[in-house]
Amino acid sequence: MTTSTSPILRLAPSILSADFARLGEEVRAIQAAGADLVHFDVMDNHYVPNLTIGPLVCEAIRPHVTIPIDVHLMVEPVDALIPLFAKAGASIITFHPEASKHVDRTLQLIKEHGCKAGLVLNPATSVEWLDHVMDRLDMILLMSVNPGFGGQKFIPSTLGKLRTVRQRIEAHQARGGQPIWLQVDGGVKIDNIQEIVAAGADTCVAGSAVFSAPDADGGYHTVMNALRRAAHPGQ
Ligand code: DX5
Ligand code: ZN
Numbered sequence: 001m002t003t004s005t006s007p008i009l010r011l012a013p014s015i016l017s018a019d020f021a022r023l024g025e026e027v028r029a030i031q032a033a034g035a036d037l038v039h040f041d042v043m044d045n046h047y048v049p050n051l052t053i054g055p056l057v058c059e060a061i062r063p064h065v066t067i068p069i070d071v072h073l074m075v076e077p078v079d080a081l082i083p084l085f086a087k088a089g090a091s092i093i094t095f096h097p098e099a100s101k102h103v104d105r106t107l108q109l110i111k112e113h114g115c116k117a118g119l120v121l122n123p124a125t126s127v128e129w130l131d132h133v134m135d136r137l138d139m140i141l142l143m144s145v146n147p148g149f150g151g152q153k154f155i156p157s158t159l160g161k162l163r164t165v166r167q168r169i170e171a172h173q174a175r176g177g178q179p180i181w182l183q184v185d186g187g188v189k190i191d192n193i194q195e196i197v198a199a200g201a202d203t204c205v206a207g208s209a210v211f212s213a214p215d216a217d218g219g220y221h222t223v224m225n226a227l228r229r230a231a232h233p234g235q
Contacts, residue, residue: 009197009231010036011224012070012183014207015061016052016150023057024064025218030210033220034228037070037092039185039205041150042085047076047099048148055081055088062089072120072185072205074147075099078106086113094118094141094183097129107136118183122147123155127164134172137180139203140165144196145186150207154187159199166200190223190230197231204231 013035018026027038040058045051058069068091075081076099085093093110097119100106110117118139119129123146130140142161145152162184169180184196185205193204206227213223 007232007235008202009228010181010183010203011227012037012039012203012205013210013220013224014039014041014150014185014205015211016041017207017211019211020053023061026211027061027065029214029219030224031065031067033224035067035220035224037068037203038065039207040069040071040090041207042071042073042075042081043148044075047096048074050148055084058085058088058090068092070094070183072141073099074120077101079109082106082109082115083113086110086115090115092116092118092139094120094139096120096122096125096147098125103129104133104136107133111136118181120147120185121161123158127161127168130165130168134168134177134180138178139181139183140169141183141185141205142201143186144184144188147186152187154189154192154196158184159195162196162199162201169200188227190226193227193231194233 013030043050043052070092071090073095078095078100093115097103107117116138120141122143144158181203183203184201188204188206189209
């Protein structure tokens with residue numbers, strides 16, 4: 001079984017759990033605390049039973065940070081939103097393959113608009129969706145909760161799926177393929193991030209774990225440092 005020993009860990013706080021009335025301040029605070037990406041959850045009350053934020057909010061926060069904005073589209077259909085998010089400053093756009101009629105075309109559309117592209121697999125979605133599009137992927141996102149809400153419990157079967165996908169990425173790169181980030185989203189906490197990273201994740205979304213634990217000054221240094229230390233104890 002392949003496990004990752006790489007010290008690479010990108011932390012992507014999900015602003016779904018941020019204070020929306022102070023979003024500029026919140027994204028500045030996570031960047032100051034060492035966030036690698038801003039994870040931006042887009043829900044449409046159709047693909048998922050919740051409604052969140054769109055390109056206007058992406059555009060509004062873009063000037064507040066320099067780190068990439070990682071747009072996770074939980075929407076159906078997908079394609080019409082891609083140019084809008086690219087224009088709004090998205091750096092990475094991921095979508096759920098079953099929400100697009102033409103997955104390969106949607107991936108191409110994201111690239112044509114200058115963004116990195118990724119597929120998101122729900123807990124019960126098969127890894128076979130990856131089979132014919134590995135060459136087009138910059139990121140694979142494995143959901144470790146069912147999408148729609150922050151603050152849910154990590155689904156343990158994600159660990160085996162992470163190992164499987166890590167092996168696929170390594171095999172792809174051994175054949176000369178491009179690097180692909182492996183992201184996990186949902187229920188990532190200080191007490192489980194070590195096993196998640198050991199199973200092969202190199203990019204972890206954390207929403208409630210980060211935003212529910214502000215420092216006295218409103219920053220997030222303590223929790224972000226604790227997540228990094230917990231991911232690679234002894235380093
Ligand atoms: C769920 C979202 C997640 C969510 C994660 O549909 O995609 O990004 O905000 O939140 P936590 O870390 O609280 O599970
Ligand atoms: Zn997400």
